Amino acid sequence: MPMISMKELYQDARARTYGVAAFDVINYETIAWAIEAAEAECMPVIIMLYPGMASHVHPAAVKAITEAMAAQTKVPVALHLDHSPSWEVAVKFMPYFPSVMVDGSSLPYEENVALTREVVKVAHTMGIVVEAELGHVGSGSNLDDFQNTDKFTDPQVAAQFIEATGCDSLAIAIGNGHGQYIATPQFDFARLRAIRAAVDVPLVLHGGSGTPDDQFSECVQCGMSKFNLFTEVNKRMGDAVKEQSQEVSGLLPILSRIKPAALEIMRHRIHILNPNGVKAF
Ligand SMILES: [Zn+2]
Incomplete structure (x- = not known):
């Protein structure tokens, strides 16, 4: 089927209470495998590019491959730009992505509002939707980043932020952190429920x-509704490359042999995000 918009995807996910896995991709294989994993689980998927990866894989290639692969599958596929650090980066990538994130979460509140609002202003004239972040999702390797509640999202401030910026979805901090956790995270579900009650837009877990x-x-x-994943998939694939390179030589056989490991971890996450067993598509 053709690509689906984030708006349509979120509408269905919220109406039927399931989460959508959003995988940061780095090459053809990670795009194709994410879509294959979603198809095996009869669930939609979001393909994301982290702007820093654009030196490795051109955004035009990510767009073209994702569109081509989406046309071959029966599950909905959406395309999104992860973590723009600035207005310039967000705008530069808009020709390739119908949905972009701008992350002003490490800025003071007013500056985050101003940055997000400026990105929204440009994006909306082009029919592009914007994910913003409030509270700060730091690193899983720094305890303070995911245990210090001062960095968590405040429900009432979230409502003001959405009103002030017009952003279409919101990444929130509830005890989550990027990369590898050094201690098991304990999400603040009371806070998540309060944020869910205070705002209308879809909520995102980084x-x-x-x-x-x-x-x-x-x-x-x-x-x-949206769950960003990269580190664990990337690590699993890297470990599989290490194992398989003991067995075979040459990149092609290694790539074919690591595919099952990649599919397994991606399918597992997609499956877990469907706790009510919805047959999404
Ligand atoms: Zn993130």
Whole structure:
């Protein structure tokens, strides 16, 4: 089927209470495998590019491959730009992405509002939707980043932020962190429920890698819709390359042999995000 818009995807995910896995991709294989994993689970998927990866894989290639692969599958596929650090980066990538994130979460509140509002202004004239971040999702390798509640999202401030910026979805901090966690995260579900009640827009979890399965499912039950994943998939593929390079030589056989490991971890996450067993598509 053709690509689906984030708006349509979120509408269905919220109406039927499931979460959508959003995978950061780095090459053809990671795009194709994410879509194959979604198809095996009869669930939609979001393909994301982190702007820093654009030196490795051109955004035009990510767009073209994603569109081509989406046309071959029966499940909905959406395309999104992860973590623009600035207005310039967000705008530069808009020709390739119908949905972009701008992350002003490390700025003071007023500056985050101003940056997000300026990105929204340009994006909306082009029919592009914007994900913003409030509270700050730091690193899973720094305890203070994911345990210090001062960095978590405040429900009332979130409502003001959305009103002030016009952003279309919101990444929130509830005890989550990017990369590898050095201690098991304990998400603040009371806060998630309060944010869900205070705002209308879809909610996004960054730092999905390493989250215990039950906490992923609970996030879905609390109304969270998009779950960013990269680190654990990337690590699993890297470990598989290491193992397989002992067995075979040459990149092609290694790539074919690591595919099952990649599919397994991607399918598992997609499955966990569907705690109510919805047959999405
Ligand atoms: Zn993130």
